[in-house]
Amino acid sequence: MSARNDKRTKAALVGWLLAVVLLATGSVAAQTETPPLSSFLLQDDYLVVIDAAEDAEGQVFFSQSARAYLVITPTLSSPVLMWPRSGNLEKVNLMKVDKQPNGSINLLPGAGTGTIGKFEATQATIRFEVDGHQLELKTRPSLLGLQDLAGMRAYSAEYVRTAEAYSPSQPILDQLRRQGRDVRVQIFFGTWCPHCKRMVPRMMKVDESLGESKIKIEYYGLPQGAAFEKDPEIQGKNITGVPTGIVYVDGKEVGRIGGNAWKVPELAIKDLIG
Numbered sequence: 001m002s003a004r005n006d007k008r009t010k011a012a013l014v015g016w017l018l019a020v021v022l023l024a025t026g027s028v029a030a031q032t033e034t035p036p037l038s039s040f041l042l043q044d045d046y047l048v049v050i051d052a053a054e055d056a057e058g059q060v061f062f063s064q065s066a067r068a069y070l071v072i073t074p075t076l077s078s079p080v081l082m083w084p085r086s087g088n089l090e091k092v093n094l095m096k097v098d099k100q101p102n103g104s105i106n107l108l109p110g111a112g113t114g115t116i117g118k119f120e121a122t123q124a125t126i127r128f129e130v131d132g133h134q135l136e137l138k139t140r141p142s143l144l145g146l147q148d149l150a151g152m153r154a155y156s157a158e159y160v161r162t163a164e165a166y167s168p169s170q171p172i173l174d175q176l177r178r179q180g181r182d183v184r185v186q187i188f189f190g191t192w193c194p195h196c197k198r199m200v201p202r203m204m205k206v207d208e209s210l211g212e213s214k215i216k217i218e219y220y221g222l223p224q225g226a227a228f229e230k231d232p233e234i235q236g237k238n239i240t241g242v243p244t245g246i247v248y249v250d251g252k253e254v255g256r257i258g259g260n261a262w263k264v265p266e267l268a269i270k271d272l273i274g
Helices: 003-009 012-024 149-155 157-164 170-178 194-210 259-263 265-273
Strands: 040-043 046-050 059-063 068-072 080-083 088-092 097-099 105-107 112-118 125-130 133-139 145-147 183-189 215-221 244-249 252-257
Touching: 040 068, 040 105, 040 157, 046 059, 080 125, 088 125, 112 125, 145 149, 149 157, 149 194, 149 215, 157 194, 170 194, 170 265, 183 194, 183 265, 194 215, 194 259, 194 265, 244 265, 252 265, 259 265
Parallel strands: 183 215
Antiparallel strands: 040 059, 046 133, 059 068, 068 080, 080 088, 088 112, 097 105, 125 133, 145 215, 183 244, 244 252
């Protein structure tokens, strides 16, 4: 994903803005039926702010099947559904929130209690009022600089969930553990990059699965936009997009991981180190 094209790959907030604009011009019909309210997954793109103070317990979930967002915070008397197509807000009966063992949420039939208003979207935030409280959903700051596996896991439950869903090749992992050279894999990524969200967690699972080996994997978060090319860590490395993995053997670069190679990162490492 090229940094120069990052405006095309903004998080779901941009989708909300577009939906609201289209609705205002009459280009999108109002939602007339309710899709299945299932498989709401925790999203890490937003911070919940209530009455101008960040709410550490506030969470935002998204359901691909319902095309709706669910905001849950103990400050409110009930969760709130957000419908991007209509811009409507709807309260949810807390007794019909069914949390699954994997952390996802299903809403049981009849969970919605009716429209209570609309949200307002700007380029930076989503704003609405519920129960006399002013709420904002703000884009979460990017994870920047050098990170280890623990830091990556702590930042994003979404990264953790995607990593756990990936199953590396056990024979290739065994081969990588047996190799005796000093190998360093430097991963450049952006938490704002959708492709990174899908692929970097695969490397995290490989990292975790390798355990104690001579292969060390590190992660470097880059900023979005104009600051990308000015980041000191990528100067002279000819990095124009993310995710990019640079593989070093005994301190010397032997190749890079990019494109389709991210689909099976353990194989990409094996092929590069020989």
